[in-house]
Amino acid sequence: MVEDYGAAAASFDASSTEEWLLHAQKLVPAAMSKAKEVKVFPVKWKMIISKLEQIPSRLSDLSSHPCFSKNALCKEQLQSVSKSLEEAIELAELCLKEKYEGKLRMQSDLDALAGKLDLNLKDCSLLIKTGVLGEATLPLMVSGSVQDSDVDFASIKELLARLQIGNLEAKQRALEKLYDVMKEDEKNVLAVLGRSNVAALVQLLTATSPRIREKAATVICILVESGSCENWLVSEGVLPPLIRLVESGSAAGKEKATVSLQRLSMSAETTRAIVGHGAVRPLIEVCQTGDSVSRLQPLVL
Template sequence: MSSRSCPAAAGDATAEELLDRARGLVPPALAAARAATGFGGRWKAIAARLERVPPCLSDLSSHPCFSKNSLCQELLQSVAATLAEAAELGARCREPPKAGKLQMQSDLDALAGKLDLNLRDCALLVKTGVLSDATVPAAQAEATAAQTDVRELLARLQIGHAEAKHRAVDGLLDALRENEESVLSALGRGNVAALVQLLTATAPKVREKAATVLCLLAESGSCEGKLMSEGALPPLIRLAESGSLVGREKAVITLQRLSMSPDIARAIVGHSGVRPLIDICQTGDSISQSAAAGALKNISAVPEVRQALAEEGVVRVMINLLDSGVVPGSKEYAAECLQNLTSCNDNLRRAVVSEGGLRSLLAYIDGPLPQESPVAALRNLVTAISPDSLLSLCVLPRLVHVLREGSVGAQQAAAAAICKVSSSTDMKRVVGEHGCMPLLVRLLEAKSNGAREAAAQAVATLMGYPPNARDVKKDEKSVPNLVQLLDPSPQNTAKKYAISCLLALSASKRCRRLMISHGAIGYLKKLSEKDVAGAKKLLEKLDRGRLRTLFSRK
């Protein structure tokens, strides 16, 4: 065991010598307890505990590795001190009282607590497997030293007095930073339960360190089940609500990581965890604010809890973060949260619009590289406002900006938004006048199938206005890009929109020639065999056009 994890040397006495001493102290302690006068009920309970000491010592000493582990020596020292105290208190109770009754009651209760701790620690020490780790063969000692040390640290979380546990947490933090895998492989439910209990320790520093360890465990991605089964959520939520700065930060980061699970997200709502997260979004430092926003974003991904989030005021808080978040991550999480909230709930869409969320999203989109979440939230909201409002708020110039400068995901969301707002001929005209057609045609080349599909759907919708169709016809990239979207593979979900666009262009002799030269007929034959709507009609048009060209050459 390393020096950092061992609280103190157990003295010069061997384990066998300490065992003999402890066994020798049991009879006088028992005799003193039975002979004590006054406080009969308390002394009877203490005597019953003392009678359990010899079997526990036998269990401990019968382990083949008993004499090779410092934990045994430390425990035996503690047991001997408790037995000596029992004998001394028993003797005092046979003499005229030198202290008041309340003091003696307090001393007896403390003695009972120490005996309980000794008995529990003795049983746990045998069960933890730490003693077995001491018998590693010499050839394997170096390879397994780290894991042996970790198991001893984990055992110390459950064994001994509070200060010893606190030192074990310090050692465990060091071990996690040096070799996380060795800790995770040795971690058991009892160890996690001990850490969870330390979240409610009296000393703030201990709570902070326990929260830091649990945060590292949660971020490893392999301990969610243990944390949940040992009841970590309620103390984590309390720590997020009223802990120190460091304690709150670690608790919120842990909640953010755990809330990625839909089941745990529901449990956080059930344990009244939303309000503390919202409060931190409004008052926390940059790290805590970002983590709290991330946790709320994760929770908002669960449809059935969205209304509960709204009732706690999450819409206003997310809009405020968009406007004045301390760090960019907070704003991104806020946009994702609004995207989730507005994905399929008209009431929440109206709430976001009425709270001024549309203006905040548009201002956020104005940045140099628009990302998907704010544009997707905007896509969800465009049907909740009138065409006049869309124009007065300059929504279309923002969508054009996204098509030019945004990420592929943002461009896909922008194309979908354009498709949604283009239900009337007048809006199709306005969209075309803003220069969307060539940008959508370029988006047909995107690597993402979803982006290609959204672009093809938007082009097909906008071509219902003849001037837009003429713009597509004039664009030299339109026909080649659309023909590529005739690929019959199941992964290509844009083919039905590509067929619609090409049918609209097939009246042009030049466009038909381009379609044929780029291999449209081969694609269309396969699509016709699969009865894809419009494929046979477009194939017949191209075949007739090809025949007319052949006859005219003759």
Template sequence: MGEEDKRSHKDEPKAKQYSSLRQTIDFLSSLISLSHSTKVFAAKWQSIRTKLEDLNNGLIAVENCDSDENPVITELVLSLMVTITECYDLARRCVDLSYSGKLLMQSDLDVISSKFDTHSKKLSEIYDAGILTGGFALVVSRPSFGACRDDMRFYVRDLVTRMKIGDTEMKRQALSNLHSAVAEDEKYINVIAELGDIVNVIVSFLDSPETEIQEGTAKVMSVVAGFDSYKGVLIGAGAIAPLIRVLECGNEAGKEASARCLVKLTENSDNAWSVSAHGGVTALLKICNSGDCGAELIGPACGVLKNLAGVEEMRRFMVEEGAISTFVKLARSKDETVQINSIELLKNIASGDELIRQMVVQEGGIRGLLRVIEPRSPCSSKTRETALRAIENLCFSSNSSIGILLNYSFVDHLIFFLRNGEVSVQELALKIAVRLAATSEEAKKALGDAGFMQELVKFLDSKSFEVREMAVEALSGMVLVPRNRKRFAQDERNIGLILQLLDPEQENSGNNKKLLLSILMSLTSSHSGRRKIASSGHLKNVEKLAEAEVHDAKKLVRKLSTNRFRSMLRGIWYS
């Protein structure tokens, strides 16, 4: 026998095996098509069809592998062909409605479904045994952008099949490809949601003993959780408990992906209780307390706890577990995400609870926040804005907290942001200054000494009505303090601008006019203030308002008319 004949003879079993395999794949595809025509026992046929599609993908993978002459595969193919033939007969009878009885057909469908489970298990064992090599390690190409939904479904099912029956590397690669697909094209998330059984399969991989598989699964789920319409799908598949188990036992990257997924899922407070019920709060606090975890993990862990802090019982549990000292420390982190989430968490924990606010103060929370907004600190504008909001939330309900702010240069920080901050920080600083000015005479004095009034004057003709209103409100309170009033009146331009803004033709609200007039009324308590008002070329605006029966304007005119400046005035005196 020649060498060529020997090779041909040697390849015969393999060729026969592949011929049988291809025939089985084709027959499976035909059965899947036929199953779509069944109109009875829809739920059972849907379950069977899912198993058929998984087996079909698995056999295609076998076909792509170099399995040599393996009798195990031959045996599987032959036994599967028998089951497919039986199922084909059942499908045909369901399509033709030619079965003898419903109960008997239901029983037959249950039996055939069980047989397909056995075949799937056998196929998994073949992969686990490492019999197959070659082509299956290379995941099939993703359909091009804009491909039809059927092609996308096939691709997703192929990946899930590889995840179910492949070795660790195959599973890791399939998860990586699925993550790329969902991250780059939202349509793949639609496909996953439509194939509800696939979501359950993906969630189950969170409990894999391989941390790389946990990591890849959590990354896929984190992308899906980013879409509000699909969060319920993950919750329904029981995703929260295994995500928390990954937080407890996974690798660093897996924990990070799980935390990011939980941040998105807990944006809906209804899911907070599920996180707590599975020990999530304790696991997250442990991460935040750990000196071994990186900022990439601590940041989203803080984010989850920040969401959970909206529930009063969880806030109190966090406090009992020492969360305040933990997050006061993390507020000094060099990582922006960790800083912001920690500060917002402190704010949320203390919201509406004076006792917890005092605990934050005692743990050095205010001093820590003041360090964040220190102009020389390297913090971003976003972090500073977050810290300013937290200070506003934590400090303005307590005189002692206001005292701490005044003693630790808070006023100097505010005026710096008024002069140099980005618009959002500048407006927030202005808002806080208005609130601070209303707290006490000491606060008004501190603001005046720092030069706040001159900065506030600059905002009086701002394009923003809200900014104008805040500026005039703060000024009207600050000029009630004698030394502030004297300082304000020293610059004639201040009085001139106030009078100019009272022009009846300007579109200021009545409340703004009322506050502007109250500033002028305060200034009339000093000789220099009355003189500068009376000598201003814009005094006519007050007279016009008085003629229009504006009560406060008439009151101001009377005040000016009762002294030696009477001759400088014109218009009406008394009505």
């Protein structure tokens, strides 16, 4: 029963990464077996089964890394995978008994499960590709104050990796922590910042959460003003989301977006791109309302 798996997971909270790996590996065949027994919603369960079938190879790739047991992200990822597998077992049991609160509700739950499994598969791959597992790091808290002893290259790399891994809430915590770290130690962050990290920040400018968009704009503004990665930002598509923030962002987001555009416009080529993306009208409107006038006038004149 799924209750047994859930109880086992609860007792695993303080377990090692290796124990979480074994736990996830045991859940995979159980989830597969249950899913294949289900007769209702065949299209959705077929899609879920195809994702479940990919999990063993991803777990194998993750566990074969020499730093597997030393990185907090691995344990967190295994916990997330286990939670998704437990949910698959639970939903399969409900479908087998046909004890669910309406077809539409169950279809929605199955779609959500498929999305979680997709995220698990993507994150397992990213953990290897980002290279963050090459650093043997201690767990990095993504809340609380920044202490000098907390910040080193390894933990900064782990924090940057968190911008690409996990759900939106986890990325928001990482983004807020990154902002705190940059206020204290901008030089070290810039020293380890890679193009994939810049791309992740640009993607967060289009997040559904206004808070995340605003904080991403703030961090990007710091990067732009540092003069260290303008080319990466532009090539990763930062201009359109910055312009959208000028048009409809919060007051703080609009301010940071306009400052970033002003700095990026120092390049003639980028200025042409800004104009080409339709930024003239929203920038003029900002000037007319008096927001950031002194910063924006050189850009729109």
